[in-house]
Amino acid sequence: MPQFPALEQALKHYFGYDSFRLGQRQIIEAALQNRDLLIIMPTGGGKSLCFQLPALLKRGLTVVVSPLISLMQDQVQALRDNGISAAFINSSLNYKQVLACEQSILKGKTKLLYIAPERLLGERFLPFLDVVQNEIGIAGFAIDEAHCVSEWGHDFRPEYRQLQQLRYRYADVPVMALTATATERVRQDIIQQLALKQPNIHIASFNRPNLYYEVQPKQKNTYNQILKIIKQSKSSGIIYCLSRNKVDELTFKLQHSGIKALPYHAGLSNEERASNQTRFIRDDVQVMVATVAFGMGINKLDVRFVIHHDLPRNLENYYQESGRAGRDGEPARCTIFFGYGDRKTIEFLIKQKPDPQEQQIASQQLRQVINYAEGTDCRRTIQLSYFGEHFPGNCGNCDNCLESKPVEDWTIEAMKFLSCVARCQERFGMNYIIDVLRGSGDQKILQNGHHQLSTYGIGKDKSVDEWKMLGRSLLHQGLVEQTTDGYPILKLNPRSWEVMKRQRSVSIAVPTPKPDIIATAKSNLENELRKAAEVEMLFEKLRSLRKQLADAQSVPPYVVFGDSTLRLMAQQQPQTLEEFKEISGVGAHKLAQYGKQFIAEIRAYCQEQKLVEVPHQRQSQTSLADDIEIASPSYTQLLTLDLFKQNFTVEEIAEKRNLRPTTITNHLAELIEMNQPVDLNRLVPPERQKKIWQALQAVGVGSLTQVCEYLGSSYTYDEIKLVRGWWRRENRS
Numbered sequence: 222m223p224q225f226p227a228l229e230q231a232l233k234h235y236f237g238y239d240s241f242r243l244g245q246r247q248i249i250e251a252a253l254q255n256r257d258l259l260i261i262m263p264t265g266g267g268k269s270l271c272f273q274l275p276a277l278l279k280r281g282l283t284v285v286v287s288p289l290i291s292l293m294q295d296q297v298q299a300l301r302d303n304g305i306s307a308a309f310i311n312s313s314l315n316y317k318q319v320l321a322c323e324q325s326i327l328k329g330k331t332k333l334l335y336i337a338p339e340r341l342l343g344e345r346f347l348p349f350l351d352v353v354q355n356e357i358g359i360a361g362f363a364i365d366e367a368h369c370v371s372e373w374g375h376d377f378r379p380e381y382r383q384l385q386q387l388r389y390r391y392a393d394v395p396v397m398a399l400t401a402t403a404t405e406r407v408r409q410d411i412i413q414q415l416a417l418k419q420p421n422i423h424i425a426s427f428n429r430p431n432l433y434y435e436v437q438p439k440q441k442n443t444y445n446q447i448l449k450i451i452k453q454s455k456s457s458g459i460i461y462c463l464s465r466n467k468v469d470e471l472t473f474k475l476q477h478s479g480i481k482a483l484p485y486h487a488g489l490s491n492e493e494r495a496s497n498q499t500r501f502i503r504d505d506v507q508v509m510v511a512t513v514a515f516g517m518g519i520n521k522l523d524v525r526f527v528i529h530h531d532l533p534r535n536l537e538n539y540y541q542e543s544g545r546a547g548r549d550g551e552p553a554r555c556t557i558f559f560g561y562g563d564r565k566t567i568e569f570l571i572k573q574k575p576d577p578q579e580q581q582i583a584s585q586q587l588r589q590v591i592n593y594a595e596g597t598d599c600r601r602t603i604q605l606s607y608f609g610e611h612f613p614g615n616c617g618n619c620d621n622c623l624e625s626k627p628v629e630d631w632t633i634e635a636m637k638f639l640s641c642v643a644r645c646q647e648r649f650g651m652n653y654i655i656d657v658l659r660g661s662g663d664q665k666i667l668q669n670g671h672h673q674l675s676t677y678g679i680g681k682d683k684s685v686d687e688w689k690m691l692g693r694s695l696l697h698q699g700l701v702e703q704t705t706d707g708y709p710i711l712k713l714n715p716r717s718w719e720v721m722k723r724q725r726s727v728s729i730a731v732p733t734p735k736p737d738i739i740a741t742a743k744s745n746l747e748n749e750l751r752k753a754a755e756v757e758m759l760f761e762k763l764r765s766l767r768k769q770l771a772d773a774q775s776v777p778p779y780v781v782f783g784d785s786t787l788r789l790m791a792q793q794q795p796q797t798l799e800e801f802k803e804i805s806g807v808g809a810h811k812l813a814q815y816g817k818q819f820i821a822e823i824r825a826y827c828q829e830q831k832l833v834e835v836p837h838q839r840q841s842q843t844s845l846a847d848d849i850e851i852a853s854p855s856y857t858q859l860l861t862l863d864l865f866k867q868n869f870t871v872e873e874i875a876e877k878r879n880l881r882p883t884t885i886t887n888h889l890a891e892l893i894e895m896n897q898p899v900d901l902n903r904l905v906p907p908e909r910q911k912k913i914w915q916a917l918q919a920v921g922v923g924s925l926t927q928v929c930e931y932l933g934s935s936y937t938y939d940e941i942k943l944v945r946g947w948w949r950r951e952n953r954s
């Protein structure tokens with residue numbers, strides 16, 4: 222095994238990635254020091270790498286405990302596709318295959334073994350593992366989906382409890398537990414049940430910056446809206462419905478509209494479900510219409526949209542279900558269609574529950590979901606506050622933030638609201654407080670004598686809905702609390718008192734009529750789509766090549782290359798193996814396996830483009846420049862600019878923002894072009910700037926590749942892009 226001076230090199234060599242995601246490096250370093258670890262990261266956060274890379278760098282076998290056969294097979298397939306020797310043992314193998322697998326382990330040929338807990342702890346396997354430990358060593362145990370150990374989690378597995386034995390039988394072998402489930406209770410349970418030794422705990426933010434969240438009203442034309450989302454996206458998506466009937470009905474309609482869609486629910490036979498799932502993962506069909514039965518353990522990273530046709534039952538479920546979108550980190554869209562009918566249906570279902578306590582919990586969860594759906598605050602703020610995480614808002618990637626509803630000062634109203642809570646002695650819920658504020662003659666209010674309070678009737682000027690909007694916003698902003706055990710009662714906190722004492726002002730986002738917003742959002746979108754069209758065409762070509770290669774090996778397409786890697790290929794258009802190797806997601810093994818085919822496709826495309834497009838591009842130079850003249854920086858570009866002004870390097874900004882360095886460089890290049898204060902000298906040394914400038918003068922607005930060819934290989938695309946921003950700015954008018 223070669224020794225790697227830097228972990229980054231190992232990362233590039235085995236997995237093809239250029240940099241670690243936030244937290245990964247620390248985790249891997251701790252793992253290499255044989256620490257026990259508890260890792261809590263959202264779906265798509267990159268948990269697998271945290272045990273896979275140490276497994277490759279350490280001596281001996283790493284045993285990965287995973288609850289689902291399909292997950293194991295997918296992960297092993299993906300590893301093998303990177304040239305890594307991984308294997309699984311589960312009930313899909315026959316006796317002979319298991320023996321062969323064990324042989325290969327004992328010869329030290331297998332670095333990672335995936336296995337289900339009941340197998341691992343079975344009478345047959347543990348003695349074998351003892352032999353492994355003596356002969357080649359056990360590098361570590363990784364317990365995936367570790368929340369299964371807890372009864373408080375959402376899918377408790379009794380067999381996970383037995384995993385404690387590992388800790389005693391192999392006392393010196395480090396254990397790493399990984400999960401995407403957040404609550405404190407489950408965390409403590411994992412540590413205790415697995416007997417982790419002073420574990421190093423990593424809790425990543427649950428924010429998923431690449432997901433766009435939106436809520437749309439459910440109307441008569443909802444079907445058309447859904448069709449539009451499907452057609453715009455052109456890639457895979459899931460549509461969740463509340464009932465089997467709805468699933469069947471919607472699948473049928475979509476098929477009639479020419480969409481490749483399949484159903485998934487508990488009413489189908491096992492074979493049908495398995496086959497539909499596989500066809501979805503392999504991209505044979507675009508859309509899976511499903512009940513919530515679908516999704517657990519589905520290893521499909523490139524789902525580009527998740528639509529909730531009906532209101533989800535609670536926010537935790539919504540987070541998990543919508544979280545199946547964009548696991549590859551690329552942009553994806555999460556939409557809820559919300560109508561009052563849904564509320565009635567769910568209320569009906571809740572009433573069917575026999576246990577009053579369960580009913581109470583369920584209705585409280587329903588209220589939280591409705592708060593989310595009706596909320597005017599940043600959707601992330603609302604979701605993450607549910608997980609106890611404070612998110613400042615203004616994410617720039619949800620409907621509420623993008624539609625930039627006018628923010629109004631509602632301090633006076635907030636003072637009225639909160640002092641009404643105080644005067645009612647923090648013993649009532651939101652509806653009651655609003656009734657008092659609006660001077661309702663409700664019997665209960667009269668009985669409590671609350672019609673005599675000074676706050677009675679001082680809020681008649683606002684409607685019930687307006688007060689609710691304020692109340693919800695106060696909750697989301699943490700300016701008032703709500704009890705969570707049973708009936709929700711409003712409670713004041715120190716921040717509430719600051720508002721009442723006028724030490725803190727309160728702003729809330731007030732909705733405006735929708736059509737305008739949709740129109741501007743649409744025209745922005747169309748503009749972007751136009752610019753992206755060229756890249757998109759190549760991307761599509763690369764996708765079909767990927768599908769061909771994947772089908773030939775019977776693996777899901779993303780195992781060949783992820784969407785993000787294909788997209789980079791489409792953007793950077795590498796023409797040589799050397800250039801191809803630089804693309805994030807291309808490791809040594811995949812370079813050898815697929816490089817030539819992809820380069821051939823890209824070259825062919827560029828040839829075609831040159832024939833038809835280059836003259837046209839030269840002509841349109843001025844109009845392109847005009848576009849940019851009026852352009853102003855986007856929110857995300859401004860965030861980058863802000864950090865850059867604070868003297869952070871590109872890498873540091875990327876790390877902080879959880880984006881790729883290339884993305885940050887693109888921001889900076891565009892900012893330079895827009896004449897924003899970016900000091901180019903900090904990015905590219907002046908003498909190199911000069912050389913690149915000369916190349917641009919000589920080559921003109923051709924592709925980056927042409928400029929690169931002119932310059933020779935010692936210049937990077939990033940440097941050229943940055944100088945090109947400046948060059949374009951100067952060559953305008």
Ligand code: ADP
Binds near residue numbers: 240241242265266549
């Ligand atoms: P999780 O298990 O946390 O849901 P995965 O381990 O499946 O997430 O990772 C999600 C995606 O992110 C995968 O496509 C994986 O290859 C990719 N990924 C992980 N780490 C990195 C990295 N450092 N750079 C780029 N992509 C990464």
Ligand code: ZN
Binds near residue numbers: 599600614620621622
């Ligand atoms: Zn937002």
